[in-house]
Amino acid sequence: MSVPEGKATDLLTNYDPGLYYDELFGGRDYPAEHSALIRQRLAGLNFGDLLRRSQDAERELYNLGITFLVYSNKDAVDRILPFDIIPRVISAKEWAHLEAGITQRVTALNLFLHDIYHDQKILKDGVIPADLVLGNSCFRPQMVGLDVPFDTYIHIMGTDLVRDREGTFRVLEDNGRVPSGVSYVVENRHMMQRVFPDLMQDIGIRPVDNYGHKLLDAMMEIAPQDVADPQVVLLSPGSYNSAYFEHIFLAREMGVPLVEGRDLVVENDRVYMKTTNGLARVDSIYRRIDDAFLDPKAFNPDSMLGVPGIMEAYRKGNVALANAIGTGVADDKAIYCYVPRMIKYYLDQEAIIPNVDTRICREADALQYTLDNLDKLVVKPVGEAGGYGITIGPRASKEELADCRAKLLADPSNYISQPVVDLSVCPTVTDDGIDPRHVDLRPFAITGKNTWVLPGGLTRVALKKGTLIVNSSQGGGSKDTWVLQDGGPQDGAQEGSAS
């Protein structure tokens, strides 16, 4: 089956991204040349064929068990992350820009973490309010004065990016604790190769399937130096965790055991796993459990998921953990606002990828501004993840706005506000044909000795018409993300943020 190279009409004739930046077409006045061939191939398709391929892909995902668990009442249901088969395409030039920006950001955040757990210069210099860091529930006093290999704290980082109406990529959020989603990046590519090989042919897409290999390299690098052949494991909360598929995926890609807390014991400050032949030493742990649950002796004493004594083994340098303990203070929504200043402070550079303009409601001016412009702003609680508790002003009802106002006044320091970002859109298969839907992008960076950014990332798509929330728990889906190889067709799109 091959796609007829149709005229750039047919299927995309009536497609209208409106005022938004379009990931496949580019800006209104700057058509994206790098994706012209892909558009042409898509346009030549018949919608029935597209739907059929789309259904094949979703059935395949379900059969392969590429699913996450959703809890409703007492039942746990396996759901696939809905998959849209029209890819999101990023040119080589755009990617070079993003890669540099993400590397810069990870570097600054690691420097920040090292600083706050050592000399706290940035606090003493008044760049970031000390209480915001030291009073943060994710700040771990146990980490103070502890040295970690290569001063790397965030080994695996997921950076949430959005693209505004002008086409400028902006950072919406940093994820430096236990970012998830990378398995979908790789599996989505496999799925595309299966159902859409004719669309991909000769496009020159950068591969994503060496992620596991890079992750294992980093895990080996950070293992205790005296161990010749380190045993790496992936520590999961278990098969009832909603991201269990990803844990399986990563363990398999790395070729390491996937363990749970109950498989590990600590004896004499060394970590062991229980095998058919008794206890075996463990040297490096990619943990997918939050700090709070990792060690009932050091943190939440009620945790049944963790390993008693692991923190002490870590402090003694007998085991490596990725990510390090206490990274949550760096990806907090309140700290996020200070990252551009952090980059300036540590690296003496401007942020390559700017933030979304953000106001911290703990500051009086910012609170007043937020209250005055509530109907125009997005208000977010700082502690939540997964898109919960967000109020989008322009789309909120009077009641919702009043509710938001009351919450802000009751506990201003729990909130930040941002202007509504007109998230870019991407052509997406819907029941009504190909329609624009809003997307974001989460690239993943691995840092051991050095930083490597996976070329691509998770493109999440808000499948419901008009909605801006792309989280899987709120009805979002995903797309394959194609980063084009250097030397391929270049884009003519102007990049507002390109430096």
Next chain:
Amino acid sequence: MNLLARYAECIFWMARYMERAENLARILDVHETFARDTRGMTNWFSIVQLNADEKDFFSRHDRPTAEAVVHYYMFDTQNTNSLVSMLRMARENARVLRPWISTEMWTQINVFHNKLVEMNGKGVALPNLSKVCTWIKEECQTHTGITEGTFYRDQGWYFYQLGKYIERADQTTRLLDIKYHTLLPSPVVVGSTLDMSQWTTVLRSAAGYHAFRRVYPRGMSPTTVAGFMMFNEGFPRSVVMCVRQIDGLLTRLKSRYTLRNGSEAMEKVDELLGALLAHPIEEVIQLGLHEYLDGVQAQLCGITNEIGRAFFGQDTVPMTQSQSQ
């Protein structure tokens, strides 16, 4: 490479549940055939007795009608001995094992389970039972084939086979027992044409009819059939054949991977094998086949416990089972 104790246990049980499901499908299929004669009700109830499910069964059903028993063993999610429950357990184990087993193994069990669950909504009419049982049997055999062709041959492979052969030995004793339970006590039909056709069915349900004919070209008696299924050295579902496999597997597992534990399990296997070879079938029947089979089942259970203690970490550190809910 080290094998996590918990993985070894999951592999063992995944194999057992798949083997158990295949055997239950075989037993249901046999009964569907039996039910065509006048014995309908009694025969169906014997499956309930065989699994010692009387109490649970009658808590939800008044009478052991064909429909009630079939539903109870095919789709009743509250019944842990139903096919749908077994498949759920096999799948749960496979799910834990996904980093270890091949994608093809997982996918097949996943799809198999999902289809069975879907079928539950529609129900299975009795005339279709045989067809459905055949489908289940074939899905189980597909699993066996995929496993043979894709399972990486390390320690895990041994635990897989240990689970399979222990379960198979156990199930063969049950299949034999059900026959004795329901048919032998009636002296009128012993040796009659009807009786013979039923023994043929038992053999066929274990895919042993042609093999039996090869050993006994003429005639068929309860004694020769029981002896064949218990002691034949070439029939892949005979109890002796299975126990010999278990013996060899444990020996090789221990030596190849220099595992410290497992001696007690090996002793228990030796004991069972000795017991099996000690008495010819005539003697066994005279002493009471049912009691004898019960004894074999208890010994298989003992072997399972020893394997658990030796390799699944059930002995060393107290395991809190509820950790992952």
